[in-house]
Amino acid sequence: MNNANTGEPTAAGPLDGIRVLDLTSVVLGPLATQVLADFGADVIKIEGPEGDLMRANGVSLHPGMSSIFLALNRNKRSVVLDLKAEEGAAALRYLLKTADVLVHNMRVAAIDRLGFGYEAVKAINPRIVYVAATGFQQSGPDRDKPAFDDIIQAACGLASIASVGRDAPGYVPSLIADKTTGLVVSNAVMAALVHRERNGDGQYVEVPMLETMAAFTLAEHMGGLTFPGSTVQAGYARLMNGGRQAARTSDGWIGFLPYTPKHWQAFFSAAGHEEICRRYDLSDRHQLNKNIKSLYRHLGEIMPSRSTDEWLALCEQLDIPATRIYSLDELPRHPQLMASGLFEQREHPTEGPINELRPTTLFQGTPASIRRPAPTLGQHTDEVLKEAGYKAPDLAIRADAISSN
Secondary structure (H helix, E strand, O other): OEOOOOOOEOOOOOOOOOEEEEEOOOOHHHHHHHHHHHOOOEEEEEEOOOOOHHHHOOOEOOOOOEHHHHHHOOOEEEEEOOOOOHHHHHHHHHHHOOOOEEEEOOOHHHHHHHOOOHHHHHHHOOOOEEEEEEOOOOOOOOOOOOOOHHHHHHHOOHHHHOOOOOOOOOOOOOOHHHHHHHHHHHHHHHHHHHHHHHHOOOEEEEEEHHHHHHHHHHOOOOHHHHOOOOOOOOOOHHHHOOOOOOEEOOOOEEEEOOOOHHHHHHHHHHOOOHHHHHHOOOOOHHHHHHOHHHHHHHHHHHHHHOOHHHHHHHHHHHOOOEEEOOOHHHHHHOHHHHHHOOEEEEEEOOOEEEEEEOOOOOOOOOOOOOOOOOOOOOOOHHHHHHHOOOOOOOOOOOHHHHHOO
């Protein structure tokens, strides 16, 4: 495979040779399969005639190629099949024979009706790793309910703890449930592939959003729930009670974290406020935690006296974690991100110059890479079917028919 931008040969990623049939849409599933694609897998994105819903969400220059779709679907090939029509279903059944993995985020009853539930797929390809990203674990009463990021944030406790100190619960302004679960899905695929390599067996894997996000949220917030009979409530007190916060400087804002007693003592001394060191026992972490709100209130009073750059220089001198607060639009100019080359400008065949975020996992011997731009709808339908040896001149959905719509 050659690099899509330079035409130069691209080193194979660690999943080179693995074929994934991607029946996912929106964010959760596409993020999961993009990780696999970045790691070298041949990901074939199966779309219905209407295309992935995310083709229309975000900023677009042309219909069907939104900023969100471009961010979640690079390194994939798009094949359009109408799975409600026998021609499309037959083509997918043929492709299943060539696949190592199938991933979907449909409701289980819906994919069963289409004829592509696990047992039906296993009958075609017993070695397949079949991963279902569900909203709710299928052993529970909510198994057939629709699930979206907001609903899962509300149900897993995240909206509650994200709203401490507010009058009403609110959502984290990021599709954090979708994206977190998507990363778990990619991990699950790779673990199941390792098992198959060792034992030769494919298997069914379920990754439910609610259960995944409840475990994610409770990792540090189990608190009293850890011990049966405890009267202590759930929640990590340091986070629930507040305290740490950004500070306003003379010309902006700074994220500032004196983490150890030594940090606090060094900072107040260097800032010329020895009286605060004398007022509080800054040598004891328990006393620090007890007085954290007061200490940050003092910081709020002190920090406006100097500029962000001045405080950052002092923090670097004292080895105290600190950063200026960056807006989303400022991130391409973040010195660390510029140096590490996170943002890459590439030429998309239909969208022209676009900025992309390169894969962030660095494999020394089998590097992850961007080999293909995000595909237009049905761009690879003929190519993939011909590669598989599938001959169906009467296939209902063809790439040329899609492009004329």
